Amino acid sequence: MRELINNANYDVVVVGAGPGGSMASYYASKNGAKTLLIEKSQEIGEPVRCAEAIPRLEDFGIIPDPQFVRNHIKGGYLIAPNGKKIEVKGGKTDGHVVERKIFDKYLAIRSARAGTKMAVKSRVVGLEHNGDGYDVIISHLGEEYTVKAKIVIAADGVESSVAEMAGLKSKKIPTQVCSCAEYEMTNVKLLDNEMMEFYFGDICPKGYAWIFPKGDTANVGLGVIDKNKKAIDYLNEFIEHPILEGRLKDATPIEFKCGGAPVGGPIEKTVDDNIMVVGDAAGQISPLSGGGIYLSMSCGSMAGEVAAKSIKNNNYSKDALIEYENRWKEKYYDILMAELKYKNVLQKLTENELNALADAMDEKLEEVDVKKIAFKAVKKAPSLLKYFKEII
Amino acid sequence: MKVNHEKCGYCGACVGVCNKLAIELVENIIVIDTEKCNDCKSCMMVCPLNALEE
Incomplete structure (x- = not known):
């Protein structure tokens, strides 16, 4: 060489x-x-620093080869702090979880x-x-x-x-970098074997927690922006959180991953x-x-x-x-x-406001059209207008 | 700044916020050039594992 x-x-x-x-x-x-x-x-x-979900590869002329594809993904659930689930399917949510x-x-x-x-x-x-x-x-x-x-x-x-x-x-500004930690686990009970799960609220300030199906395993992780508490501490709390209804009770880690996601544009x-x-x-x-x-x-x-x-x-x-x-x-x-x-709007919402937003949303979405969602949310919960006026 | 190698997950997040180019990730080891470091603590904030110490 x-x-x-x-x-x-x-x-x-x-x-x-x-x-x-x-x-x-x-x-x-x-x-x-x-x-x-x-x-x-x-x-x-x-080292892998990622949750390993990727959209369709066909745009690049690459066949999703079984040597690296671990799971087909048909969509995701957005889950509010109160447990309300919004199902998103189709369009950009279609993709794969790969072995990076x-x-x-x-x-x-x-x-x-x-x-x-x-x-x-x-x-x-x-x-x-x-x-x-x-x-x-x-x-x-x-x-x-x-x-x-x-x-x-x-x-x-x-x-x-x-x-x-x-x-x-x-180089990036530290308040614009999401600090991520993740266990790849086996024996995870998923909501659906082809759906990603996204959790929002105080369990993960200014970011979100995720469970992504990956064949025999699942990537269970989160990304957070917080000066005082570390991603790993949030993660250890998340895997025992009641919102998961004991679905990780029998799960065990087989790999640990961490990383920084520069989300400041x-x-x-x-x-x-x-x-x-x-x-x-x-x-x-x-x-x-x-x-x-x-x-x-x-x-x-x-x-x-x-x-x-x-x-x-x-x-x-x-x-x-x-x-x-x-x-x-x-x-x-x-x-x-x-x-x-x-993102800047979403990061400002309290748990109550996130719940109000989720309650205003349809339970099934074809795509995430933020303007449409914001408009509907403000109609149902006018207190959200102060955040959404710029978007609408 | 110092790195606690026992706690470090060698992800390189700290490298990405170091304006002084004082941090490098060499294979699985974070190396900090204490001459270049100005103790701004940016690295401490983004570390997912609390591996950076004063």
Whole structure:
């Protein structure tokens, strides 16, 4: 592997072999760019920091392969503090729960088969602009190596260090990061074997708790924003909470996962001369659900395509790479900003207000149309108007 | 800041909020550069496991 990183020259160097990085490198390679994908861990897909639910993969031309798909998902239950359940089915709720360790590796192999070279157990420790591109300094087994890249794609996840090394502001504000903890458990009694469960209220301030079916197991976790109490403490209370009606009584953990979800909306600048930022590093994650795999894969694909096009045109300046930012913003910016607004409203509601909101909602929904829900809720519970007036 | 490796789940959330680039996740070990750290405690707030200590 050393010859891949020892004074080698690449058109595109992608940092981070998560779904965003693997899609970016796949499209860069597929469209003719000489591409290196760098992963700092010795194992791709580890450690898992995620609840592992993903929407439909068909949009990416990827078949939901049984090697990584653990469960089909047909929808979810939104559960209010008083226990009222709202059933949501169809549309965006349709998807899968996957084994991320295998899924991430599958996407990396797919990229490698398109021509991407890969360096594992290789950590980027420095980025120096050399006039024509970047010198990427890599630490591998205690030795430092340098590769030259005309374009760097920073897909280094929530850690977001690579873009910052290039002078882009990608570090997140702590009050905008959801702190997550999760047990993967077996012997869980689910409400429905193909439905996700979402719990809101004081059991998990400013976030939510979840139970996602995963074949023989279920991911039981939560994401919270709280200065005083830790996610793990909320989680240990949640698994014994009466709202679960003893459904975890016989459950036992088989894995523990934790992580930070940057739910504060996208970063301001995702391109500069010779660099693009994708995925969690760019804040491309739903502020409302904390889901980021679909966005990372979609935006990563765009970054890879734009990178290859820029290489063909021999122009890797910000003026050329801005096409990536324009494309992803056109598709997702308004949605992300609207979700950010909804999240900020939702975070302010007390348990009583959440219950009032749930009581005003239909018990079965085809999709979550926030405006429609807010309008109906205010009609039934006018006290909610102070929160929802901006949305309506 | 110091990290209690017994409590750490090596998720990297702390790395993502460190404006001083003082924290790195190297494989399964959080490494804090105490020279760069300005004790802002951002990392402490986002840690899911209370693994960061003053």
